[in-house]
Amino acid sequence: MAHFERDPHTGHMTTGHEWNGITELNTPxxxxxxxxxxxxxxxxxxxxxxMPTWPIGxxxxxxxxxxxxxxxxxxxxxxxxxxxxxxxARIEKESFADIQKDPRLMEPVRETGRAxxxxxxxxxxxxxxxGTKGFPNLTTNSWLWGGTPEAxxxxxxxxxxxxxxxxxxxxxxxxxxxxxxPRADIDKVIAFVRSLSPPNAQDTKKDIDPxxxxxxxxxFAANCASCHGEDAKGNxxxxxxxxxxxxxxxxxxxxxxxxxxxxxxxGHMPTWESRLSALDRKILALYxxxxxxxxx
Amino acid sequence: MFGFHYRLERKTIxxxxxxxxxxSIGGLVEIAPLFTIHQTxxxxxxxxxxxxxxxxxxxxxxxxxxxxxxxxxxxxxxxxVERYGPYSLAVESKYDHPMLWGSKRxxxxxxxxxxxYSDDWxxxxxxxxxxxxxxxxxxxxxxxxxxxxxxxxxxxxxxxxRKVGVPYTDDMIANAAADAYGQAAPDSPAADGVTKxxxxxxxxxxxxxxxxxxxxxxxxxxxxxILGRLTDAAHKPVATAEKKP
Numbered sequence: 001m002a003h004f005e006r007d008p009h010t011g012h013m014t015t016g017h018e019w020n021g022i023t024e025l026n027t028p029x030x031x032x033x034x035x036x037x038x039x040x041x042x043x044x045x046x047x048x049x050x051m052p053t054w055p056i057g058x059x060x061x062x063x064x065x066x067x068x069x070x071x072x073x074x075x076x077x078x079x080x081x082x083x084x085x086x087x088x089a090r091i092e093k094e095s096f097a098d099i100q101k102d103p104r105l106m107e108p109v110r111e112t113g114r115a116x117x118x119x120x121x122x123x124x125x126x127x128x129x130x131g132t133k134g135f136p137n138l139t140t141n142s143w144l145w146g147g148t149p150e151a152x153x154x155x156x157x158x159x160x161x162x163x164x165x166x167x168x169x170x171x172x173x174x175x176x177x178x179x180x181x182p183r184a185d186i187d188k189v190i191a192f193v194r195s196l197s198p199p200n201a202q203d204t205k206k207d208i209d210p211x212x213x214x215x216x217x218x219x220f221a222a223n224c225a226s227c228h229g230e231d232a233k234g235n236x237x238x239x240x241x242x243x244x245x246x247x248x249x250x251x252x253x254x255x256x257x258x259x260x261x262x263x264x265x266x267g268h269m270p271t272w273e274s275r276l277s278a279l280d281r282k283i284l285a286l287y288x289x290x291x292x293x294x295x296x
Numbered sequence: 297m298f299g300f301h302y303r304l305e306r307k308t309i310x311x312x313x314x315x316x317x318x319x320s321i322g323g324l325v326e327i328a329p330l331f332t333i334h335q336t337x338x339x340x341x342x343x344x345x346x347x348x349x350x351x352x353x354x355x356x357x358x359x360x361x362x363x364x365x366x367x368x369x370x371x372x373x374x375x376x377v378e379r380y381g382p383y384s385l386a387v388e389s390k391y392d393h394p395m396l397w398g399s400k401r402x403x404x405x406x407x408x409x410x411x412x413y414s415d416d417w418x419x420x421x422x423x424x425x426x427x428x429x430x431x432x433x434x435x436x437x438x439x440x441x442x443x444x445x446x447x448x449x450x451x452x453x454x455x456x457x458r459k460v461g462v463p464y465t466d467d468m469i470a471n472a473a474a475d476a477y478g479q480a481a482p483d484s485p486a487a488d489g490v491t492k493x494x495x496x497x498x499x500x501x502x503x504x505x506x507x508x509x510x511x512x513x514x515x516x517x518x519x520x521x522i523l524g525r526l527t528d529a530a531h532k533p534v535a536t537a538e539k540k541p
Contacts, residue, residue: 055328055329055332055336057332057335058332058335058336069372070372070383072372073372073373073374073377073383076374077374077377077378080374119379120412122429123413123417123421123428123429124413124414124417124428126428126430127430127431132427132428133427134416134417134420135417135428163411267414267416268414268415268416269414270411270412270413270414274531275381275412
């Protein structure tokens with residue numbers, strides 16, 4: 001039997017339930033909670049009117065503000081391009097040499113180039129472009145395909161052994177694995193190659209057998225010189241590295257050179273033509289050239 | 297209004313009907329837009345399906361929980377678009393069952409990773425991420441290189457994907473294991489079958505550098521190299537589907 005009564009202590013009504021003399025209060029939800037709930041409802045109705053919300057068949061309610069994130073994005077990208085057009089238009093038009101002479105253009109190149117390099121190139125070549133095994137150091141004067149800004153721009157555009165139709169292509173043959181040279185001959189070529197570059201070049205007697213070096217020199221002329229050149233200084237037309245400097249992509253110690261000669265090498269640099277605009281590639285080429293010059 | 301509620305909650309049938317009525321609003325709002333999904337999602341006629349090897353790599357990606365730290369979803373924000381490339385479209389995840397958009401980026405977004413870096417880089421990076429990215433906190437996955445890829449269940453995986461709408465043909469399902477092998481062994485006779493069934497644009501390479509054995513590394517790198525490359529839809533000038541005709 002329900003028996004409602006007002007509780008004398010709180011002033012609220014009871015629910016009418018009673019258990020052995022204990023009654024249950026029917027305390028209403030505090031007003032402030034109702035107020036807050038009402039505010040959220042009012043906000044949502046306002047949001048429905050102003051912003052895109054309800055789907056209707058193939059389309060949706062656009063809202064009075066006509067907000068569209070895709071449109072906003074296109075606008076902000078356009079605006080950003082416009083903001084930098086003062087210098088970017090000149091970089092697009094002018095030749096590499098002219099840009100390099102203008103410090104007002106090189107300043108944005110350094111700033112933008114660093115960001116572009118970090119987003120795109122640093123994964124392989126390292127944040128400071130120092131490279132690691134298998135990924136060339138870009139801060140030296142030793143470039144596989146040439147270190148002029150034009151050559152670097154071309155390399156970034158088409159890549160090396162990439163999927164681009166005009167890709168730069170080069171391959172170090174697997175002299176050992178494919179049976180082009182017997183193991184003993186490879187050993188001699190290694191000795192000769194090691195004798196070419198510092199620190200061994202200054203100190204040939206240390207652990208390199210001079211007889212092997214002499215024999216290796218003949219083998220080098222017959223097998224390697226067509227790409228690496230008679231003087232082993234490499235050939236940027238074919239992407240053949242200079243073997244007389246101290247920079248090595250895969251390592252210049254006995255074991256690494258042996259691995260290179262035995263199994264061959266074919267490095268792969270992706271093409272960036274579809275990923276980066278011509279302007280971005282031009283900035284990167286200039287950035288890299290600038291990177292290896294000491295600050296004035 | 298409160299009096300109405302007070303009366304309603306005292307009648308069982310009335311309360312049940314009321315609950316069903318209110319709960320179905322939520323369901324309707326979520327389900328109704330799906331009836332017209334074919335008109336609202338962009339069209340991509342050039343969309344291709346994952347090859348068996350890429351699908352196996354995708355399964356490894358899920359198994360190893362890569363999605364916990366990497367998203368595959370570029371949002372419509374300028375910083376994301378300038379860093380990663382065009383923003384993701386719904387159609388690009390058409391054949392992703394389940395989708396792997398992710399919700400957290402400890403590592404970078406991977407939606408446009410395909411062919412951004414070389415296979416050699418991916419292998420070196422999986423073996424020891426610190427070797428190529430010194431500041432990386434990613435765990436090493438060197439064991440993938442030593443683990444042979446399981447191919448006997450690939451046909452079943454393709455079949456399951458077909459059940460949820462991926463257009464794999466009977467031919468593709470029957471040859472799934474052979475195609476997985478062929479895609480990572482460019483000079484083998486099995487490689488021709490892959491290009492025949494999945495198109496000339498399919499990447500056939502020794503992904504882990506060794507054409508002789510088919511490892512989980514092959515599968516995962518093959519998958520990473522196709523990310524964002526199933527269709528060109530996102531690269532076209534943005535003609536949004538919702539634009540008025």
